Amino acid sequence: MKNKKSLGQNWLKDRDILLDIADSASAEDTEVVVEIGPGLGTLTSALFKFFGKVIAVELDDRLAENLPKSFPGKNLEVIHKDVLSLDLNELNLPEKYVVAGNIPYYITSPIIQKFLHVNHKPQKIVLLMQKEVAERLAATPGHYSILGLSAQIYAKVTAGSIVGREFFTPPPKVDSQVVILEPLNEPLASESTMALIKLGFIAPRKKLLTNLAVGTKISREELEKYFGTARISTNARPADLTIAQWVELEKLIHKH
Secondary structure, three states, rough: OOOOOOOOEEOOOOOHHHHHHHHHHOOOOOOOEEEEOOOOOHHHHHHOOOOOOEEEEEOHHHHHHHHHHOOOOEEEEEOOHHHHHHOOOOOOOOOOOOEEOOOOOOHHHHHHHHHHHOOOOOOEEEEEEEEHHHHOOOOOOOOHHHHHHHHHEEEEEEEEEEEEEEEEEEOOOOEEEEEEEOOOOOOOOOHHHHHHHHHHHOOOOOHHHHHHHHHOOOOHHHHHOOOOOOOOOOOHHHHHOOHHHHHHHHHHHOOO
């Protein structure tokens, strides 16, 4: 079946890689997986090795109609919708479930944010995505971005296997990588801290002190005192701070 470029469709064809992704998604006492964008059902087939039920959310009407024909007798539920507009309450999900999928770049961040912020969070979110985005999600201090921090505040993020472009049909222009997100019971920072992070990244390459002086309207002199208390260099860039440093800095600024 011809892929739709507008939906970022690239079919992963390697059975071992598909089984590895499905294995990464498996969790103890978890029988249900929500698969995002099942496409031709190659990952769906692998997921059935580890889960009793697959709820497949597919936007493409052709694929949504054809998918059940490939899995007669299997506990497959196909939802013909855009996953971003999907109300999870419609799915009748059990207490424990996981999310998996091979997703296009343009909806990576919205999908992650959706499932990290729902009331009924999954045990795991296992996604195959563009390698560059995977690296940003699993970044360490010195390489942080808003995307990485907004994920790591709400989940334990682990970078998984790298999947070369040659394993897809048609081959995309870039390599892909698996990312495993395990939502935390409690976030590592507040919404106020996240708001400060966004101010700090107004100009990512500039010094954080300069960005916050503009964004918060607090004098540089006062901010320098806060930086000293939080043990942050006045030469630091936004990407350099740990989550704990952002939390400490927000507390100090909040008292201003």
